[in-house]
Amino acid sequence: MPENQLRLQMKGISKVFPGVKALSNVNLRLFPGEVHALMGENGAGKSTLIKVLTGVYTIDEGNVWLDGKPISARSPLESQELGISTVYQEVNLCTNLSVAENIFIGREVLRRGRIDWKEIYRRAIKLLERLHLNIDVTKPLSSYSVAIQQMVAIARSLNISAKVLILDEPTSSLDKTEVQELFKVMNKLKSEGMAILFVTHFLDQVYEICDRMTILRNGELVGEFKTTELPKIDLVTKMIGKELQVLEQLPNTILKDKQTSHGAPFMQARQAGRKGSIEPFDFDIYKGEIVSFAGLLGSGRTEIAKLLFGADKADTGSIIINNKTIHLNSPSQAIHLGIAFCPENRKTESIIEDLTVRENIILAMQASMGWFKYISRKKQDGFITEFIQLLNVNPPNPEMLIKNLSGGNQQKVILARWLLTHPQFLILDEPTRGIDVGTKAEIQKLILSLSQEGMAILFISSELEEVIRCGQRILVLRDKRVIAEIKNDEINQQNIMQAIAGG
Amino acid sequence: MKSRLTWPLIMLGSLLAINLFVNPSFFQIEMKDGHLFGSLIDILNRSAPLILVSIGMTLVIATKGIDLSVGSIMAMSGAIACLYLSGGNYPEGSWLPVIYAVGIALALSAVAGLWNGLLVAGIGMQPIVATLILMVAGRGIAQLIASGQVITINYQPYKYIGTGYLLTLPFSIFIVAFVFLITVYLIRRTPIGLFIESIGSNPVASRLAGIHAAAIIFIVYIFCGFCGGIAGLIMSSNVSSADGNNAGLWFELDAILAVVIGGTSLSGGRFYLLGTLVGALIIQTLTTTIYSIGVPPEIILVVKAIVVLIVCLLQSEEFRKKFSKKRFSKKTFSKKGVSV
Numbered sequence: 001m002p003e004n005q006l007r008l009q010m011k012g013i014s015k016v017f018p019g020v021k022a023l024s025n026v027n028l029r030l031f032p033g034e035v036h037a038l039m040g041e042n043g044a045g046k047s048t049l050i051k052v053l054t055g056v057y058t059i060d061e062g063n064v065w066l067d068g069k070p071i072s073a074r075s076p077l078e079s080q081e082l083g084i085s086t087v088y089q090e091v092n093l094c095t096n097l098s099v100a101e102n103i104f105i106g107r108e109v110l111r112r113g114r115i116d117w118k119e120i121y122r123r124a125i126k127l128l129e130r131l132h133l134n135i136d137v138t139k140p141l142s143s144y145s146v147a148i149q150q151m152v153a154i155a156r157s158l159n160i161s162a163k164v165l166i167l168d169e170p171t172s173s174l175d176k177t178e179v180q181e182l183f184k185v186m187n188k189l190k191s192e193g194m195a196i197l198f199v200t201h202f203l204d205q206v207y208e209i210c211d212r213m214t215i216l217r218n219g220e221l222v223g224e225f226k227t228t229e230l231p232k233i234d235l236v237t238k239m240i241g242k243e244l245q246v247l248e249q250l251p252n253t254i255l256k257d258k259q260t261s262h263g264a265p266f267m268q269a270r271q272a273g274r275k276g277s278i279e280p281f282d283f284d285i286y287k288g289e290i291v292s293f294a295g296l297l298g299s300g301r302t303e304i305a306k307l308l309f310g311a312d313k314a315d316t317g318s319i320i321i322n323n324k325t326i327h328l329n330s331p332s333q334a335i336h337l338g339i340a341f342c343p344e345n346r347k348t349e350s351i352i353e354d355l356t357v358r359e360n361i362i363l364a365m366q367a368s369m370g371w372f373k374y375i376s377r378k379k380q381d382g383f384i385t386e387f388i389q390l391l392n393v394n395p396p397n398p399e400m401l402i403k404n405l406s407g408g409n410q411q412k413v414i415l416a417r418w419l420l421t422h423p424q425f426l427i428l429d430e431p432t433r434g435i436d437v438g439t440k441a442e443i444q445k446l447i448l449s450l451s452q453e454g455m456a457i458l459f460i461s462s463e464l465e466e467v468i469r470c471g472q473r474i475l476v477l478r479d480k481r482v483i484a485e486i487k488n489d490e491i492n493q494q495n496i497m498q499a500i501a502g503g
Numbered sequence: 504m505k506s507r508l509t510w511p512l513i514m515l516g517s518l519l520a521i522n523l524f525v526n527p528s529f530f531q532i533e534m535k536d537g538h539l540f541g542s543l544i545d546i547l548n549r550s551a552p553l554i555l556v557s558i559g560m561t562l563v564i565a566t567k568g569i570d571l572s573v574g575s576i577m578a579m580s581g582a583i584a585c586l587y588l589s590g591g592n593y594p595e596g597s598w599l600p601v602i603y604a605v606g607i608a609l610a611l612s613a614v615a616g617l618w619n620g621l622l623v624a625g626i627g628m629q630p631i632v633a634t635l636i637l638m639v640a641g642r643g644i645a646q647l648i649a650s651g652q653v654i655t656i657n658y659q660p661y662k663y664i665g666t667g668y669l670l671t672l673p674f675s676i677f678i679v680a681f682v683f684l685i686t687v688y689l690i691r692r693t694p695i696g697l698f699i700e701s702i703g704s705n706p707v708a709s710r711l712a713g714i715h716a717a718a719i720i721f722i723v724y725i726f727c728g729f730c731g732g733i734a735g736l737i738m739s740s741n742v743s744s745a746d747g748n749n750a751g752l753w754f755e756l757d758a759i760l761a762v763v764i765g766g767t768s769l770s771g772g773r774f775y776l777l778g779t780l781v782g783a784l785i786i787q788t789l790t791t792t793i794y795s796i797g798v799p800p801e802i803i804l805v806v807k808a809i810v811v812l813i814v815c816l817l818q819s820e821e822f823r824k825k826f827s828k829k830r831f832s833k834k835t836f837s838k839k840g841v842s843v
Contacts, residue, residue, distance in 0.1 A: 311711060332713040341711065349711055354704035354772035359697060366694040367713035374693050417712065 006068070007032045007195040008053075008084075008164050013062035015045075015052055017404065020395060022048040025062070026221045028214050030164060030195040035186060037206045037213035037227070038199045041239055041408070041436035045219040046199050050166055054086050055079040066163070085157030086166040093153055095142035100124035102141050103156045127155045131185050147178045154185070165189060166197045169434055171205060175462070183209050201436055203232055215239055236437055264323055266425050266456045267339075269308065272317035278303040280316050281482040283475070285425065285456045290447065292471025293460045294496050300480035301460045302344050305427045308458070309341040310334040335368050340423035342414055344430040344460075350414045351402050358384050358398035361416045368421060387416035392442065408435040415443070425456040432461060444470055464493055476500055507766035510817045511781040514764075518788045525796045539671045542791070550787030551675035552577070552734035554780060556754055557761040558686055559727030561779045564762050566723055567703045567771030568623060568630035573758060575641025576615045576731035577751030581739030582648040584608040588656045601660040609732045615641060616728020620721035638755070645747035655744040665740030675737050682730065687776060699723065703771030761786055764814050785814065 008030040015023040023045045030036050040046050051057045053064065055073030064071050066082055073079035076086070093102045100120050109119045124137040131151050141149055150170055157165060167186075171179050186196055186209060198210060206213060207227060215222040215238050222238050230238075265284045273280030278300045285291050293301040306312040308319070310328035318325050321337050328334055331341070343349035352360055362380055369375070375383075384398045391412040393405075402410055411431060418426060428447070432440045447470055451457050459470050467474060468491055476484040476499040484499040522529045522542065532541035556573050563570045584604040615637060622633035667674040690696035701709045702716045710716050734754070739745045763769060764785055765778025789810055798806050816822045 309711075330715075331711050332715060335713040343708075343711060348705070349708050352701045352704045352708055352712075355697075355700060359701075363697070363701060363709075363714070364712045366697060367715075369694070371695055371698075372693050 005031060006065070008067075009065045010049075010053065011063050011065075013049065013052060013064075014060045015048055015057060016060055020404075021219055023052065023219045026216065026219070027224075028053075028197075029224065030197060032163075032193045032195050033190055034211040035190055035196045035198055035209050037210040038197055038216070039206065039213050039235065039239055040216035040222075041438055044216040044239070044436075046216060047168065047406070048219075049216070050086065050168055050197070050199070053079070054084055054166065080157075083163035084166065085162040085164065086168065087150070087153045087157055087170055088168050093141055093149060093156070095149070096140055098138050099128075099135065099141055099144070099152055100137040102152055103127060103137075124155075127158060128152070130158070130188075131155055132181055147174045150174065151178075151182070154182075158189075162194065164195045164197065166199075168199045169201070170198075171200055171202060179205065201434060203235065203437070206235075207232065239437065266322065267308065268320040269314075270318050270320065272307060272314040272319055274303065274307060274312055274315050277312065277480065278307065279481045283308070283482075285458060287424070287456055288451050288454045290451045290457045290459055290470055290472050292467040292474045293458070293477060294464065294467045294474050295477035295500060299477040300482075301477055302429055303480065304477075304482075305341065305343075305429050305458065305460060308334075309339055309427055311341070332367060335364060335421060335423075338422075338424035339427065340364070340418035340421055340425070341427040342411075342418060342429060342431050344433070346407065346410055346414070346434075351410050353401070353403040355402060356399050357388075357393070357402050357405070357413050360402045360413050361387060361398075361420060364417045365420045383420055384416075387419065391416055391446070408439040411435060411443075412439070415446070419450075423455065425458070426450065427458045427460075429460045430462065431459075432463070432466065440466070464496060468493060468496070507775055507778055508781065511764055511766070511778060511785060511814070514814050514817065515781055515785050515788060518785065518792055522788075522792050522795060529795075534671070537671060538668045542795075544673065546784070546787055546791050547676050548673040549791070550783055551673075551679045552737050552751075553754070553757055553761060553787060554679050554783040555682055555730045555734040555737070556727075556758040557765075557779045557783045558683060558776065559730030560755070560758040561762050561765070561767055561774050561776055562686075562690075562699060562723045563630070563727045564759070564767055564769060565699045565703045565771055565774035566720055567706070568720065568723070569634065569759065569769070570619060570724065570727045571631065571634040571755050572615065572619060572637035572641050573727060573731035573734075574751040574754035575638050575645065576612050576728050577735030577738060577754060578645035578745075578747050578749075579615065579641050579648065580608040580612045580732040580735030581745040581750050582645045582654065582747050583611050584661070584736055585654040585656050585739055585745035586648055588658050588661055589654050598660050601658070601664075604661065605664075605736060608736055609729060612728045612732025612735070613725050614728075615731075616725035617721070619728065620724035623724060624717040624720035642747065645745075645750070647747075649745055649747045651747070653744055653746045657743065661740055662743055663740070665737045665742075678733060678737065682733065683776070683780065690776065695719070695722075700772055700774065703774075757786055758783075760811060764811075764818060766818065786811075 006029055008028070010026065010028040013023055013026045013028075014021070026045065026049060028038075028049065038046050038049065048057065052059050053073075055075045055078050058074065059072065066084070071082055073082060073084070079086075094105070097105065103124050104120050109116045109123070111119070121137055128135065128137065128151070131154065133148065133151050133155075135144065135148065141152060144152075154167070154170070170182060174182060186198070190196060198206075200206060210227050212224065212226050213230070213235075214224045215235070217239060225235075265286045267283070267285050269281060269283040271280040271282065281304065283304070293304070295301055303312070307314050308328075310330050310333055313329060319328050320326065326337065334341070352363065355363075358380060361384055362375055366375060381398070387393070388396045388398065393409050393412045393416070402413055405413065415431070432443055435443070444466065447457055447459060459467070461467050471491065472488075474486045474491055474496060475482050476486065476496060478500060486495055486499065519529070526542075529542050532539055532544060534540075556577070560570060560573065584607065587604045587607055588600060619634050619637060622628045622636065623630050663674060664678075665675055669677055690699075698709070698714050698719050701712070701714060702719055706716055731751075735751060738750055761782035762779050764782035765775050765780070767774040767778065789807060793803050793806055
């Protein structure tokens with residue numbers, strides 16, 4: 001397509017943060033009526049590029065044109081007014097307000113100086129109908145699932161006469177049917193001439209919906225490609241910049257053959273449950289075993305994890321650790337018993353934004369040691385250098401604030417926090433969510449080697465492929481209930497899907 | 504840390520410079536009867552209660568909290584100490600009664616802090632509401648203790664706390680130094696400081712990392728009450744009396760201000776004790792300066808407000824950026840204009 005038909009062009013974009021060159025000389029072109037993938041590993045600069053485009057950050061060097069006219073948005077509001085709408089990875093909505101209020105906040109429909117609620121509700125319903133969503137718009141947003149909240153966020157951005165729609169990892173918390181719904185909407189918008197910039201870590205989705213893609217690596221442009229002309233394997237190679245050894249099939253067979261019951265189990269739950277969050281369930285985990293949970297979003301996976309970690313108290317049944325019945329009351333008690341828990345929601349439940357990488361890593365260990373035993377700086381630095389190397393944290397600077405790291409690297413820091421406590425049982429809730437392929441493989445490998453050293457691991461993931469690859473035993477959940485256990489040879493995609501579907 | 508201290512220090516320096524300009528003997532320190540005298544010593548001495556309260560306030564604010572009750576705690580602490588001492592005729596030179604008085608006062612202050620902690624950490628009340636309760640009730644308690652009167656006492660050892668001298672310096676300076684150093688030690692040489700910052704920054708994640716958030720919050724409010732208690736003793740000892748109505752009135756606001764000037768954010772997380780120290784000194788120096796340069800009493804509060812506003816604006820990075828940008832563009836412009 002000729003240059004003059006471009007909807008959006010970014011040329012020679014550079015952005016420097018203290019100590020890091022986040023973007024250097026990056027170009028991006030969007031045509032009307034296309035879905036364009038922005039690809040790259042964690043820390044490649046995708047989020048920075050989007051934030052520069054939408055005025056969250058200022059551009060250090062380079063220019064942006066919208067419909068051939070140079071623009072420079074200095075705030076998200078300004079970029080919205082110019083016609084660039086963004087749905088961010090972390091849903092930026094007010095969950096205590098109603099759905100309709102969320103859609104129209106900041107641009108309420110007025111009638112004689114007063115808010116015209118009737119009109120707002122009517123328009124909100126109409127907008128959501130466009131997304132095939134039929135919900136009560138007067139209810140608070142918090143009464144709906146994350147998936148629906150995501151749709152509301154998209155509806156909000158559609159309300160403005162948008163020319164460019166940016167979707168930053170919109171699918172990471174959606175299940176399969178919801179993703180298909182979203183794709184329907186995207187295709188519809190595309191046919192209406194919208195230029196859509198789509199950021200995702202799911203390669204299949206890129207090949208399903210995108211026309212072209214731009215690949216970034218380490219803040220630099222790798223290139224712009226047509227989806228049909230770039231095989232998946234080449235895409236991965238370009239993203240991680242090295243051959244695919246990292247992704248080589250992990251030794252499946254050896255693992256599956258391993259005996260799962262050696263000696264007494266580390267932890268058992270007998271009819272443990274919590275009203276309103278999870279029906280009573282049984283659960284056993286042995287030393288050196290990896291158990292996976294499969295199930296849709298909201299099926300009760302996270303709820304079980306929180307129960308086993310003492311973050312939520314069980315109100316029925318019992319929990320037995322090393323043959324002793326334990327009343328799990330608090331995370332700190334669980335930590336003392338050798339349990340560690342990486343929560344699903346990195347930003348709100350894992351990282352301490354104001355603290356440095358070093359402080360974030362030592363936190364759990366320090367907490368388990370009480371109030372007066374301070375780990376000396378020398379010791380701390382020793383641990384931290386070791387873990388930064390082991391987990392390949394980038395940039396390898398322990399004194400950087402964790403909020404300045406990319407999502408994948410934050411996850412590594414949280415892993416380091418827990419590995420430092422030498423747990424006997426590690427619970428990982430979506431440890432690879434929103435993380436690039438390379439890091440994903442690294443984390444999976446780490447999980448396997450930890451289990452070989454005798455650590456019991458509970459691995460929760462929405463990605464079936466991952467669940468199958470890592471789990472030696474898979475518990476399937478549906479509607480807050482454990483409904484099936486799949487072992488050894490029976491582990492395959494079809495069996496799990498059937499169990500989830502209730503077949 | 505360095506850059507955070509720069510602006511408060513510059514402010515403090517310029518306030519002192521103004522004083523020197525108005526009164527050339529401002530920096531003079533003389534030795535009289537084995538005691539050091541001078542305006543600087545005076546400022547240090549007078550700022551003792553504020554520094555103490557601000558130290559406690561810093562930790563509370565770091566946990567995303569606030570303590571509005573410290574002023575009332577000061578009044579309670581002074582009142583109970585004076586009530587105890589006004590009871591009997593003690594022999595001159597006996598120290599025991601004053602030790603009891605101080606002990607009772609500090610215990611009461613700690614209980615007051617415990618009450619705040621109970622409401623905030625135990626029940627989960629919002630700190631501003633929880634401590635507002637004691638801010639109002641505490642003043643009432645102080646008046647009850649003093650039976651609505653101003654208790655005056657004439658007991659030399661008690662006067663020593665606020666007006667005595669040790670090694671040529673006012674005794675209150677040693678109290679402040681002691682509390683400050685102990686706090687710094689506990690904060691930087693034990694993990695408690697890390698826990699406080701962690702809870703203030705993300706309470707949910709802190710709990711999941713195994714920190715007993717409630718216990719830490721309890722401790723912090725108790726400590727803040729304790730600091731208020733010491734400050735109250737110094738103040739009442741200074742005037743050898745206890746006034747339930749006016750002792751420590753609005754002190755909590757000055758303390759919050761000192762914390763903010765020192766660079767600790769009201770939204771919790773990172774805190775800066777040294778910054779708080781400088782902040783408290785700025786407020787006290789400002790008060791002294793206003794009196795010494797003879798600002799008419801009716802506009803004192805306005806002048807104070809203006810200076811505080813300037814300090815807060817200078818402290819804000821955002822504002823400095825805007826300001827320096829504007830100045831920068833003006834400069835380049837004038838360079839062009841002046842074609843010498």
